[in-house]
Amino acid sequence: MDILIKNGRILDPSLQKDEIGDLYIKDGKIQKAEKGLETKADRVIDADGCFVMPGLIDIHVHLRDPGQEYKETIESGSAAAAKGGFTTIVAMPNTVPVIDNKDRVSYVKNKAEMVSPIHVIQSGAITVGQKDQEITDIEGMVQAGAGALSEDGKSVMNMKIYREAMKEAARLNVPVLAHCEDKSLAGGGCMNEDEKAKELNLPGICNATEDAIIARDIILAHDTGARLHLCHCSTKGSVEILRQAKQAGYDVTGEVCPHHFTLTTDDISTDNPNYKMNPPLRSEEDKKALIEGLKDGTMDVISTDHAPHGAKEKQGSMRNAAFGIVGLETSVALTMTELVEKGILTPLQMAEKMSYNPAKVLGISKGTLQEGADADVTIIDPKASYKIDKGTFVSKGRNTPFDGKKVKGRVIFTICDGNIVYEYK
Ligand SMILES: [Zn+2]
Numbered sequence: 001m002d003i004l005i006k007n008g009r010i011l012d013p014s015l016q017k018d019e020i021g022d023l024y025i026k027d028g029k030i031q032k033a034e035k036g037l038e039t040k041a042d043r044v045i046d047a048d049g050c051f052v053m054p055g056l057i058d059i060h061v062h063l064r065d066p067g068q069e070y071k072e073t074i075e076s077g078s079a080a081a082a083k084g085g086f087t088t089i090v091a092m093p094n095t096v097p098v099i100d101n102k103d104r105v106s107y108v109k110n111k112a113e114m115v116s117p118i119h120v121i122q123s124g125a126i127t128v129g130q131k132d133q134e135i136t137d138i139e140g141m142v143q144a145g146a147g148a149l150s151e152d153g154k155s156v157m158n159m160k161i162y163r164e165a166m167k168e169a170a171r172l173n174v175p176v177l178a179h180c181e182d183k184s185l186a187g188g189g190c191m192n193e194d195e196k197a198k199e200l201n202l203p204g205i206c207n208a209t210e211d212a213i214i215a216r217d218i219i220l221a222h223d224t225g226a227r228l229h230l231c232h233c234s235t236k237g238s239v240e241i242l243r244q245a246k247q248a249g250y251d252v253t254g255e256v257c258p259h260h261f262t263l264t265t266d267d268i269s270t271d272n273p274n275y276k277m278n279p280p281l282r283s284e285e286d287k288k289a290l291i292e293g294l295k296d297g298t299m300d301v302i303s304t305d306h307a308p309h310g311a312k313e314k315q316g317s318m319r320n321a322a323f324g325i326v327g328l329e330t331s332v333a334l335t336m337t338e339l340v341e342k343g344i345l346t347p348l349q350m351a352e353k354m355s356y357n358p359a360k361v362l363g364i365s366k367g368t369l370q371e372g373a374d375a376d377v378t379i380i381d382p383k384a385s386y387k388i389d390k391g392t393f394v395s396k397g398r399n400t401p402f403d404g405k406k407v408k409g410r411v412i413f414t415i416c417d418g419n420i421v422y423e424y425k
Contacts, residue, residue, distance in 0.1 A: 001042045001043060001418070001419070002024070002025060002026040002027075002041045002042050002043070002418075003023075003024075003025040003026075003041055003042070003043045003044075003045065003375075003415065003418065003420070004022065004023070004024050004025075004037060004039055004040075004041035004043070004044045004045070005022060005023040005024075005025070005045045005047050005052055005377070005379065006022050006037075006044060006045065006046055006047060006048070007020060007021075007022065007046065007047055007048045008020070008021070008022070008023070008047030008048070008050050008051070008052035008379065009047075009049075009050065009051050009052060009347065010023065010033065010052050010369060011051055011052065011053045011054075011347050011348050011350075011351040011369075012033075012054065012351070012368060012369040012370065013054070013348055013349075013351050013352040013355070013356035013357075013367065013368075014054075014356055014367060014368035014369075014370060015368075015370065016348070017348075017369075018346070018347065018348045019035075020035070021033065021034060021035045022034065022035065022036065022037040023052060023369060023377065024037055024039050024041065025375040025377070025415065025418050026041075026418065027418065028374065028375050028417040028418040028419075029372060029373065029374065029375050029418065030369055030370065030371055030372065030373045030374075030375050030377075031371065032371060033369055033370065033371055043420070045379065045413060047379055049381070049382075049383060050379050050380060050381050050382070050412065051347050051351075051379065051380040051382055052369070052377060052378075052379050053085075053347075053350075053351040053354070053355060053369075053377070053378045053379075053380065054351060054355040054356065054359075054366065054367050054368050054369050054373075054376060054377065054378070055085075055086070055087025055088065055118075055355060055366065055374075055376025055377055055378050055414070055415070055416060056084070056085045056086045056087065056088075056332070056354045056355050056378050057086065057087070057088040057089070057090075057354065057355050057358035057359055057362070057366065057367065058081060058084075058086045058088075058089045058090070058303055058304050058306070058328065058331070058354075058358070059089075059090045059148075059177065059229070059255065059301055059303045059358045059361060059362065060090060060092065060152070060177070060231055060232065060255065060257075060303035060304060060305045060306070061077065061081065061089040061090060061091055061092065061304065061305075061306045061328065062077075062091070062092050062094070062305075062306055062307045062308065062324070063077040063078075063091045063092075063095070063108075063120075064077070064095060064308060065077075065095060065108070065111070066095050066096065066097065066104070066107065066108075067095050067096025067097065068095065068096055070310055070396070071308045071309055071310050071313075071396060071397060072308040072395060072396050072397060073115075073396070074091075074108065074111050074112050074115055074116055074120065075115040075116065076394065076395060076396050077089075077091075077306070077308070077328070077395060078112065078115070078116035078117060078118050078120060079117065079394045080306075080326075080328040080329055080393065080394040080395035081118055081306075081328045082117050082118050082414045082416070082421040082422040083328070083329055083394050083411065083414070083422050084304075084328040084329045084330075084331055084332060084411060085331075085332045085354075085378040085380065085411035085414050085422075086118060086328065086378075086414070087118050087119060087366075087376035087377075087378065087414060087415070087416040087421075088118060088119040088120075088121065088358075088359075088364070088366060088376065089118065089119070089120055089121070089328075090121045090122075090123055090147065090148060090177070090362070091108060091120055091121070091122050091123065092123055092150055092152040092153070092177075093122070093123050093124055093125040093130075093150060093151075093152070094125070094130060094152055094153035094154075097129070098125045098128075098129050098130050099122060099123070099124055099125055099141075099146075100124065100125040100127070100128050100129060100130070100136045100141075101136065101137055101140065101141065102137060102140035102141050102143065102144035103144075105122050105124055105141045105144040105145055105146045106144045106145070108120065108122040109122060109144065109145045117416060117419070117421035117422075118414075118416045118421060119376075119416070121145075121147035121148070121362065121364075122145065122146055122147065123146060123147065123148040123149060123150040123152075123177060124136060124138065124141035124142070124146035124148075124149055124150075125149075125150070125151060126138075126149050126150070126151045126156050126161070126162065126165045126176075127151065127156060127158070127161060127165075130151055130153065130154060132154075132156060132157055132158050132161070133158070133161075134161070135161050135164055135165055135168075136165075138165060138168040138169070138172065139168065139172060142172045142174055146174070147174065147362055147364070148174055148175050148176070148177050148229075148362065149165065149169050149174055149175070149176050149177070150176070150177035150178070150179070150231070151178075151179060152177065152179040152231060153179060154179060154181060154183065155178070155179055155180055155181050155182070155183065155213050155217075157182075157183050159216070159220065162220060163220055163223070163224060166220055166221055166223075166224035166225075166226035166228075167224045167225075167226070169224075169226045169227070170224055170225040170226045170227070173227075173363065174227075174363075175226075175227040175228070175229050175361055175362065175363070176217075176221065176226050176227065176228050176229065177229050177231055178213075178214075178217045178228060178229065178230055178231055179231045179232070180210050180213035180214045180217055180230060180231070180233075180238070181209055181210060181213060181278070181279065182208075182209050182212055182213050185205075185206060185208060185209040185212070186205055186209050187203065187205075188203050188319075189203045189204050189205035189209075189280070190202055190203060190205075190276055190280070190318045190319050190321075190323075191203075191204060191205070191265065191268065191275070191276065191280045191281070191318060192204055192205060192265040192280045192281060192282050192283065193205055193206040193207075194265055194283065196265045196266065196268060197265075200268070200270075200271050200318075202271065202317075202318055202319055203319070205278075205279065205280055207235040207236070207237055207282070207286070208237075209279075210233070210234060210235050210237070210238055210279055211235055211237035211238055211241060214230055214233070214237070214238045214241050214242070215241050217230070218241065218242075218245045218250060218252055221250070221251070221252060222245075222250050222251075222252075227251055227252075227361075227363075228251070228252045228253075229252070229253045229254070229255065229301070229361050230242060230252065230253070230254040230255065231255055231303070231305070232255060232256070232257050232260070232279060232303070232305050233254045233255065233256055233260075233290065233293075233299065234260050234279035234280070234281075234282050234286060234290070235279070235282055235286050235289075236282075236285055236286045236288075236289035236290075238254070239254075239289045239290060239292070239293035239298055239299065240289070242254045242293070242298055242299070243293070243296075243298045246298065253300040253301065253357070253360075253361050254293070254298070254299050254300060254301070255299065255300065255301035255302065255303040256290050256293070256294055256299045256301075256302060256303075257302070257303055257304060257305045257327065258302065258304065258327060258330065258331050258334035258335060258338070259277060259281065259325060259327070259334075259401070260279075260281065260282065260286075260287065260290055261287060261290050261291050261294065261334075261338055261339065262334050262338050262402075263275070263281050263287075263401065264281055264282060264283055264284050264286075264287050265280070265281050265282060265283060266284065267281065267401070268281065271317050271318050271319075272318065272401075273313075273314040273315065273316065273317070273318050273321030273322075273399070274314060274325060274399055274400060274401045275318065275401050276318045276321050276322075276323055276324075277305070277307070277323055277324050277325050278323035278324065291339070291344055294339065294344065294345065294353065295344050295345065299353075300353065300357040300360075300361070301353055301354075301357050301358050301361060302331070302335055302350075302353045302354050303358070304327030304328055304331045305324065305325075305327060306326055306327040306328045306395070306397075307322075307323065307324025307325060307326065307327075307397075307399075308324075308326050308395050308396055308397025308399065309322045309324060309397060309399050310396075311398070313399075314399045324399070325397075325399050325400050325401060326393065326395050326397035326398070326399055326400050327400075328395060329392075329393050329394065329395060330388055330400065330402050330407075331354075332354075332378075332380060332409055332410070332411050333388065333407035333408070333409050333410065334402070334407065335350055335354065335409075336350070336380070336382060336407070336408055336409025337406075337407045337408050337409060340382070340409070341408055341409075347382070355367040355378075356368065374417060375415060375416075375417060375418035376415065376416050376417065377413070377414075377415040378411060378413070378414055378415075379411070379412050379413040379414075379415075380409055380410065380411055380412065381409070381410050381412045381424075382408065382409050383408070384408065384409060384410035384412075385406070385407070385408045386406075386407065386410065387404055387405065387406050387407070388400070388402045388403055388404065388405045388407055389403065389404075390403040410424060411424065412424040
């Protein structure tokens, strides 16, 4: 099937292009990108008034397969991603068991090829069982298709192992996606350490928990030549440290999740586990710094940290509930509403942070709408205004603090390899 997308606002960060035009897609590739195409096609999409972006890439997703398929499967998670506008996602390795060897990387890769409408890139764990004691077979995992290394869910606290792993990552040219959290400082915290935590009588997590490890990881990466990407930055300090590192010419990038630029600790009015995530919602000052970092380019990527859970993990007190919220189906709307509508990011910058930059971090030739590129395309209606309804989620997870939130901006088409994998109806 060939597709002609007419009169869309074509946003191609790879060319810094933002203009009304058409795209013609055939054989899984973008064949033509110009104005006033008169080509015939099996399917013509009128994209008048809509944003046409390179397919979105979410570099931070938890698919829960193997081991916790009641929370999410590769099939349900990738369908949720397609609905959210994503054509490529990176799956984190903290499953049960952990993705820490080549056979488990192959398991996800093979299953995704069968059941996923989009591209799934698996990341491999850095220590066996994420137990911080023994380095994994990094080369074997990369040969089996692992596109990144990550210990997400925690940090590698053993610096000797981490340094070896970073050397391997540099040698094999894969990025290290770092969850930055000092284990001893995090303790049993379940929200930001502040007045609100005192009021709710809940244990807090201080900013230094993140900042100290961010600084450590940047130093280790610089020492080893590894390409470091900082996951879900939540603090003012993390933005400042990253800004300094970039100014010094270090090869490091960072991401921010929509919940951290949308909410603060003040939005937690009761002890509600749907507001529990790691890192936690921070102060207004932190949120402002993250937004400033996104605006000035310090923060490169918007990722979701999509973390589905069953109802039982998210009931009771925040103290005992699991960390994390779902994000794949709300990310575009929150980014549009909080950043684009408010004039913080241009639509082209949104495409940069949700597609072009994540592709660069991963070292994959995506994130562009140039002729000859893979036909991964996301079409967004920026005028669609509605309330987020968790009942409509394709993900198995319903754990979101955004149910009922008024937003603007909706994914209306997701096209992956030239196939329509999601269409809003
Ligand atoms: Zn994490």
